[in-house]
Amino acid sequence: MTNILISVVGPTAIGKTALSIKLAQHFNADIISADSRQFYKEMHIGTAVPSREELNTAKHHFIQHKSIEESYSVGDFERDAIAKISELHQKNPIVIMVGGSGLYVKAVTKGLDDFPDVDKNIREELNKKLETNGLKPLQNQLKELDPEAYNTIAIDNPQRLVRALEICIGTNKPYSSFLTNPEKKRDFKTITIGLDAKRDIIYDRINQRVDLMIENGLLEEVKKLLPYKNLNALNTVGYKELFRYFEGFDTLDFAISEIKKNTRRFAKRQLTWFRKNENITWFNYQTDKDQIISYVEKQL
Structure with missing residues (x-):
């Protein structure tokens, strides 16, 4: 069997x-x-x-x-x-x-899924924004850059949110486009x-x-x-x-x-x-x- x-x-x-x-x-x-x-x-x-x-x-x-x-x-x-x-x-x-x-x-x-390498400075910058301003501004940014990811990933999880955003910013492509x-x-x-x-x-x-x-x-x-x-x-x-x-x-x-x-x-x-x-x-x-x-x- x-x-x-x-x-x-x-x-x-x-x-x-x-x-x-x-x-x-x-x-x-x-x-x-x-x-x-x-x-x-x-x-x-x-x-x-x-x-x-x-x-x-x-x-x-x-x-x-x-x-x-x-x-x-x-x-x-x-x-x-x-x-x-x-x-x-x-x-x-x-x-x-x-x-x-x-x-x-x-x-x-x-x-x-496999994701391309992106500039580490992007993540550092996003983490600074997270520490200073909290999740909401980053969630709004993801909603603008990749509505599909915004509606499916755990946007209350800072690691997942930052990961999705760094891919969007670092590749100029939606994070969700790499999920194929x-x-x-x-x-x-x-x-x-x-x-x-x-x-x-x-x-x-x-x-x-x-x-x-x-x-x-x-x-x-x-x-x-x-x-x-x-x-x-x-x-x-x-x-x-x-x-x-x-x-x-x-x-x-x-x-x-x-x-x-x-x-x-x-x-x-x-x-x-x-x-x-x-x-x-x-x-x-x-x-x-x-x-x-x-x-x-x-x-x-």
Whole structure:
């Protein structure tokens, strides 16, 4: 049998974890996490790491395996994930991958794009602007230079934003124009399943999840991480808003509303990214999981 990677994608809070576990149990397969926010062991509640019970129902990889103080890039993940998938395929022709981080999913299934070298001074200048004026002016600049990248990349992530801008400025071409390189050859075939719902349902599920995170102790988790707030891993939704609360800039109610708003924006970007992939077979989030398994078996 050909080696297969079953990739489960979709917006945050849509039910990817539950489906991936059902698939893993049915095919007696391991799960690779492609959720870049779940790599760090110091972050649990705000990143919606699967519960201990969920982790015990199937073998998971790349969950809380790094420290926030370690540097871990998408290139590092591509290398490690491909090696792990190859190892797992020696025991089982099927491996499950789950995650809503589009770039990390693409790194595994198709490989990363190659970008030309640009003048290092451009990045230094952009980082100075970032330090002085914050994200907003740089986000507006990217919107003007490359609307497609503005609508798909994680523009709240300073590293991604600066990277996209330095390519735009250094090449006089849109960053998104370089995202068309030939796919890398993989030793497996990929079946990609997408979960979706109407936008108002997605947004309502996100709001409920944020409220549940607060109930489950997100404030305490973030407070412990306050001394590390400048680390790149912590510059993410659910943490940066509460850092502002603890530093006295915002009220708690406002911080929570910002988490919900920014998570909704993140979900919109996820869908924009994934909907460009014509190889995804989409299912409504309420579709019976056995029906999805039946579809996968037909593909096999």
